[in-house]
Amino acid sequence: GKGSIALLKLHLSVDGKSGELSIKGDKGMTGKPESTIIDNTMIKASYGAKYVALPFAIRLRDFILERYPGTESASSYASEVTLLDKKNNVTRDQRIYMNNILNYKGYRFFQSSFDKDEKGTVLSVNHDALGTWISYFGYFLLTLGMVFTLFSKKSRFHAIQQRLKDMRLSQKAAAITLPLLFALSVVQPCFANDEIIDPAIIIDSEHAAKFGKLVVQDYKGRMKPVNTMASEILRKIARKEQLYDQNSDQVFIGMMVYPQNWANVPLIKIGTDEEIKRLINIEGKLATYNDFFKPTYILKDQVRNAYNMEPRYRGTFEKELLKIDERVNICNMVFAGRLMRIYPSENPNSTTWIAPGELHQGTVHLHSNDFIATFFPSYSLAIQSAGKTGNWEAANKLVDDLCQHQQTNGGDILPATAKIKYEILLNKMNVFSRLGKMYGLIGLFILIMFFVLVFNPGISSKWPLRIAFTALGICFLAHMFGLGLRWYVSGRAPWSNGYESMIYIAFTTMLAGLIFGRKSLGGLAATAVLSSTILMVAGMSWLDPEITPLVPVLKSYWLTIHVSMIAGSYGFLMLGAIIGVLNLILMIFTNARNKARTTRTVKEMTYISEMTMIGGLFMISIGTYLGGIWANESWGRYWGWDAKETWALVTILVYAFILHMRFIPGLRSRYAFNVASLFGLASVMMTYFGVNYYLSGLHSYAAGDPAPIPPFVFYTVGALSSISLLAYFRNKQNGLFA
Numbered sequence: 001g002k003g004s005i006a007l008l009k010l011h012l013s014v015d016g017k018s019g020e021l022s023i024k025g026d027k028g029m030t031g032k033p034e035s036t037i038i039d040n041t042m043i044k045a046s047y048g049a050k051y052v053a054l055p056f057a058i059r060l061r062d063f064i065l066e067r068y069p070g071t072e073s074a075s076s077y078a079s080e081v082t083l084l085d086k087k088n089n090v091t092r093d094q095r096i097y098m099n100n101i102l103n104y105k106g107y108r109f110f111q112s113s114f115d116k117d118e119k120g121t122v123l124s125v126n127h128d129a130l131g132t133w134i135s136y137f138g139y140f141l142l143t144l145g146m147v148f149t150l151f152s153k154k155s156r157f158h159a160i161q162q163r164l165k166d167m168r169l170s171q172k173a174a175a176i177t178l179p180l181l182f183a184l185s186v187v188q189p190c191f192a193n194d195e196i197i198d199p200a201i202i203i204d205s206e207h208a209a210k211f212g213k214l215v216v217q218d219y220k221g222r223m224k225p226v227n228t229m230a231s232e233i234l235r236k237i238a239r240k241e242q243l244y245d246q247n248s249d250q251v252f253i254g255m256m257v258y259p260q261n262w263a264n265v266p267l268i269k270i271g272t273d274e275e276i277k278r279l280i281n282i283e284g285k286l287a288t289y290n291d292f293f294k295p296t297y298i299l300k301d302q303v304r305n306a307y308n309m310e311p312r313y314r315g316t317f318e319k320e321l322l323k324i325d326e327r328v329n330i331c332n333m334v335f336a337g338r339l340m341r342i343y344p345s346e347n348p349n350s351t352t353w354i355a356p357g358e359l360h361q362g363t364v365h366l367h368s369n370d371f372i373a374t375f376f377p378s379y380s381l382a383i384q385s386a387g388k389t390g391n392w393e394a395a396n397k398l399v400d401d402l403c404q405h406q407q408t409n410g411g412d413i414l415p416a417t418a419k420i421k422y423e424i425l426l427n428k429m430n431v432f433s434r435l436g437k438m439y440g441l442i443g444l445f446i447l448i449m450f451f452v453l454v455f456n457p458g459i460s461s462k463w464p465l466r467i468a469f470t471a472l473g474i475c476f477l478a479h480m481f482g483l484g485l486r487w488y489v490s491g492r493a494p495w496s497n498g499y500e501s502m503i504y505i506a507f508t509t510m511l512a513g514l515i516f517g518r519k520s521l522g523g524l525a526a527t528a529v530l531s532s533t534i535l536m537v538a539g540m541s542w543l544d545p546e547i548t549p550l551v552p553v554l555k556s557y558w559l560t561i562h563v564s565m566i567a568g569s570y571g572f573l574m575l576g577a578i579i580g581v582l583n584l585i586l587m588i589f590t591n592a593r594n595k596a597r598t599t600r601t602v603k604e605m606t607y608i609s610e611m612t613m614i615g616g617l618f619m620i621s622i623g624t625y626l627g628g629i630w631a632n633e634s635w636g637r638y639w640g641w642d643a644k645e646t647w648a649l650v651t652i653l654v655y656a657f658i659l660h661m662r663f664i665p666g667l668r669s670r671y672a673f674n675v676a677s678l679f680g681l682a683s684v685m686m687t688y689f690g691v692n693y694y695l696s697g698l699h700s701y702a703a704g705d706p707a708p709i710p711p712f713v714f715y716t717v718g719a720l721s722s723i724s725l726l727a728y729f730r731n732k733q734n735g736l737f738a
Contacts, residue, residue, distance in 0.1 A: 014038040023047045054083035054107065061093075063114055065122045067221070067351075077114055079121040081275050096123065099634055102205065110636050126636030135638070139625050146618045156659075157614050160607045164208045164519075166316040196689045197244050197265060200387045201487060203256045204539045207392045208249035210399050213420060215406050217353040225415055225420045226252070226340070231427050237327040238286065239269045241430065248432040252334065256356075259335035269677050273320050278330060280701040284557065287330050314542045333357070342402065343372045344409040351413055371405055423489045431482035432503050435475055436535030439510075442471050443528025450521040454601050455588065456596055466472040468524050469514070477508045483507060493564065501688075502538035506531045508571030517575075523608045534574075562630050565623030569682050572616030573655065577681035580674040581720065584727040587671065606670045610676055611658065626646045645688040654683040671731045675724050 009023045019038040023045055025031040031048030062080040069644035072400060076141065080096035081102055085091065096102050102109040113122040149155045212227030230252035234240060243251050244265070255262045270276060277283065279290050292298055303325045306318040310671040314322075314411060333339045337357035345352055356376035375398065382395040406414065432600055446468045453464075496506040509531045517523020583602045590598045627645070630637040656674045661667040667676075 008354050010045060012036070012043060013420055014043075018345075021045055036193070039680045049664065055087065056083060056090070056104065058083055058102075058109070058123075060121055063118060065114065065118050070101060071387055079111060079123065084665060101633065110634065124636055132632065135632075136629065139629065143622055146622065149618075150615075157611060160611050164604065164607050169434050174571050188641065189422060192587060197246070197254075198261060201254055201261050202246065202387070203250040203253045203257075203383065203391050204251060204386065205247065207245065207386070207395055207399070208253055209252055210396060212249040212424060214342055214399065214403055215410065215420065217415060223415050225424050226342070227427055229340070231503055232329060232464055233339070237269065237330055238267050241433075243267060253383070254498050254607075255331070256337055256340070257332045257380050262664075268292075268324065268331060270324060275317055276320060276324065289335070290329065292328050297328075299328075318327065331619055337376065342406070343375075344374075344406060344411065351411075371401070375402060376717070391596045419489055422485055426489055428466060428486045429482065429485075431478060431485075432506075432535055433539055435479055435482070435506075436532050436539060437491060438532075439506075439528045439535065440532035441467065442475070443525055446525040446528060450525050450582075453521060454598060455589075465519070465521055465524075468521065469518055472510065472524060472528055476507075476514060478509060479503075479507050495567050501563070502534055504564070504567050505571045505574070506534040506538070508568035509534060509575050510571075511568075512572040512575045512615065516608050516615070517579075520604060520608055522582055522605045526582055530574055530578045534571075546702060557572050562626045565619050565626060568643055569619035569623060572579055572612050573651075573684050574681060576609040576613040576616065576677045579605050579612070580677040583609070583670070583674040583721065584678070584723050588723065590730060590732050602674075606673060609674070613655055613677060617652065617659060620648065620655075621652055624652060644687070644691045647683070647691050651683040651687050655681050656685040669731075671727060678724070680718060
């Protein structure tokens, strides 16, 4: 395994006499010679790395480690070195850091690691006498060939396009319900107050919005508006966007200013686990903070036992218990004011901001700043007074003063005002959650119309097709705007973690559908339903929408190029699978009366699926070898059989096989192609979910918490297998294997 010492046993023979020699070693370690004597002959052998003398020297002048503000997490690390080649009278100063190498005489030095005392650096070295241009030029020619394939009149892609034009169905019918569906999807659920909250402690919404514009530093060092932190906290503890007719800013301020009142408000998500409900002695899905203290923490023993268990042995009860314990702890930190680091540090050499709770507990000592010492007590009194009188001027004035204090003392780590403004806009739009509903409702409508038209050929489909394409096009533009806004706010491409990659895959799914399925109701239906499903999965509890800092290796333009191609291909390949399901369902319902109609529809949809998968295969292929270039620029090697690399190759081979099945007798039918396109998706799921969440390797940047396999996955596999078998027997019965 990784990091283990290899033991080799050598069987030796000298003039007919034999013996054994055991040697130990490992990659990157200098082998220790072992010796043995056979027939008066001494034999020495070692296993491992060997020293290679370079024709030049490198001297470290300085090692620089930059951390994210207020944390110990590395933002970047770099080595200031001097290259000395006395023979050629060369002296060169250079900075080596992640994705920026030192290249000299075919030797390439990469920033690999550093000593714990931060006084020494570890560089990895690669020697390529011919240089990288030969490999890179080969990749360029391969990419160029793929692009030309899409436009060549002799290619399979062009042939499918022509067949679609020749047989395009005129699907036509009337539809006026899409605008209504659009309106319904935007409506957000409201949670009635039900007099649970005392009106005197409800924070004015305008004041809460003003407070939400303040800058706060989270535990990962990211500087963001209070509105973002409040939204994340409410989603974490209650799994809601708003609570009791109050937005997250109002709830957050209320919890800090009125902790005793909010401790008796049901706001901690419990779920449906009956055993946990019995422990807490509640019936609903939300518990109050005080429900857990009667008088001591009632889950103390169960939580301790859960933490003492190995993660693989934790069952549903233990996992849910730990989530609830985390929510209780978050509530406690909000009540105590320890989460909101809103005061810039007095120390000019420190980037760690201060939370009000730290002053109250005495963990931070101020030397001269009376404003920081008196702000929160004064602010709490102003809020309580405003709750009684309705006059929020004093509270607003204090927020303005704190904002000015942050601007004056925040330094370089303070984000631009425009970024704060647009991040709050992104939070309020909640664009991806709303798009999930919109795609789903529109997709459901298109799907119904698709089946109606297939089995009722006399109905026209002209207007439903136009309206469906227009509605999805509007949603697609909103999706693009949301991604662009998140890109601007985070300062990087929005596909670097699990949540972001999912919303990007939904985007490319919609792009593929609008390109290849724009003239097919079935194609648009599959596109909308799949995009909706992906966005709903992105919103599940184990994928966190929080914008997080990047690890050093991802701070590269290759993140935009490589990951966009790989993740984008998943949307294309998934769309092919969903179209495959629709085709199999149509095959099941084929009979003598509708045989001609359904056969033609299946044929058209299969062509769309094939075009989509050709695009997806090209994208994942290009993305994979571009990843090799990135790996070569970062680590000095193109390919290392990392789990992600291996499964990306498996996916390429699987889809290359599916697209060439037409050359294999017995696998040329449309039924075989659609079944293969459906179950070929398993390789994509393994490449994305399996590797990211269950296997270890270099590609763990986009992973969230390990996601349990939900029972519906097994039910889905069973249902799809049943659909495939039913379609097989119906095809065999109707003679449709063509």
